[in-house]
């Protein structure tokens with residue numbers, strides 16, 4: 416995969432088409448990983464090169480949907496990085512519990528695992544009944560899965576260790592019913608979450624929230640789009656609201672990062688400064 | 690062979706037995722080495738991750754786990770965090786990703802080597818160390834194609850040979866050497882005293 420200037424021009428042209436024809440804006444995504452995923456898409460979808468894929472995607476919606484699967488990385492887990500959730504539970508929840516009603520935004524929620532993890536945590540801390548969780552993403556297939564709340568029962572068993580390390584107070588199986596090979600998230604967990612289509616690249620703030628959890632999404636953006644997304648979070652958060660990022664993400668290298676201060680440094684939880 | 694520009698970066702990958710070899714190489718690099726070092730080792734996910742600490746205790750250079758969007762500086766060893774791919778982006782700067790595992794590995798040595806080769810071209814050297822899978826072979830070949838120098842740990846000294854054998858087979862002119870000789874070889878490239 417050569418990073419020649421002409422190759423970059425081809426990528427630009429494809430991204431322009433995706434924006435103009437399909438209204439998905441990947442133009443300010445981190446180029447290095449985008450190029451790798453485009454190369455994987457060309458190969459796995461069976462095209463000779465990027466230009467061939469481009470020609471086809473411009474006029475075929477089903478090809479676009481498959482390409483979208485390559486361009487948006489759908490890797491998720493319940494209670495991924497248990498210490499993050501433990502820190503939320505131990506350090507953030509006591510402060511959140513002082514509000515009469517709570518709104519949480521899970522930005523880039525993929526197939527819902529992170530949102531359900533937060534719902535379970537808030538339920539165990541007695542806050543879920545007064546909480547509204549907005550969970551947003553741009554991948555319609557992932558959003559559909561998230562709203563259904565159905566996961567392989569095998570995977571749920573594997574998440575049990577995460578759940579316990581995250582300070583889980585009951586049993587993860589209390590929150591789903593197993594039906595054959597599937598685990599269906601229980602109604603009280605699903606009821607408090609609204610899954611919706613929303614792009615951090617092209618959409619605006621839709622509610623005032625007390626906590627934003629946006630994990631392993633900003634790594635896919637370039638510095639400028641990252642700064643834009645941080646701006647959205649700062650605008651959405653209430654005074655002194657909380658922002659949680661992925662285990663190796665920070666606001667340090669991003670313009671506008673100074674609107675946030677470290678809250679739980681190791682666990683990548685930040686607090687809006689003003 | 691064409692003349693090489695001064696070395697600006699070194700990318701090292703290893704798996705089973707790789708850490709042991711790495712700790713024999715890094716002590717050779719001076720604290721103010723004028724190059725950036727990137728390390729991918731396949732290790733279990735753990736927290737706090739101790740890999741950077743182990744590496745730091747064998748190395749005079751500054752060592753830390755790579756952070757997303759961090760600008761790359763000379764004199765620093767960047768260790769891939771467990772469960773993230775470490776890529777080198779324009780700048781050069783660090784880009785992390787949680788894309789699918791490659792060769793069952795995340796971080797992937799190939800992903801680091803291929804993206805570093807694009808950024809640094811002939812100013813990059815790559816080393817593949819001991820390991821029990823084929824990760825790193827395609828990446829090392831990419832470094833070689835872009836004009837960089839390539840090294841492979843001598844299989845007889847490797848705890849697991851698959852990775853070094855695959856890397857040697859994938860490249861045309863890799864230098865094959867025991868870990869004790871790899872450190873001095875890099876220093877020679879760095880100071881321009883290499884043959």
Ligand SMILES: C[S@@+](CC[C@H](N)C(=O)[O-])C[C@H]1O[C@@H](n2cnc3c(N)ncnc32)[C@H](O)[C@@H]1O
Pocket residue numbers: 487488489490491492495522523524525526528529551552553554557613614615616617629630631632635787
């Ligand atoms: C690696 S997943 C992270 C999932 C989850 N947050 C977690 O940590 O488990 C990244 C998610 O970001 C979503 N995404 C990518 N670009 C986005 C955008 N512009 N706006 C909102 N979500 C986006 C992808 O569709 C994908 O679901």
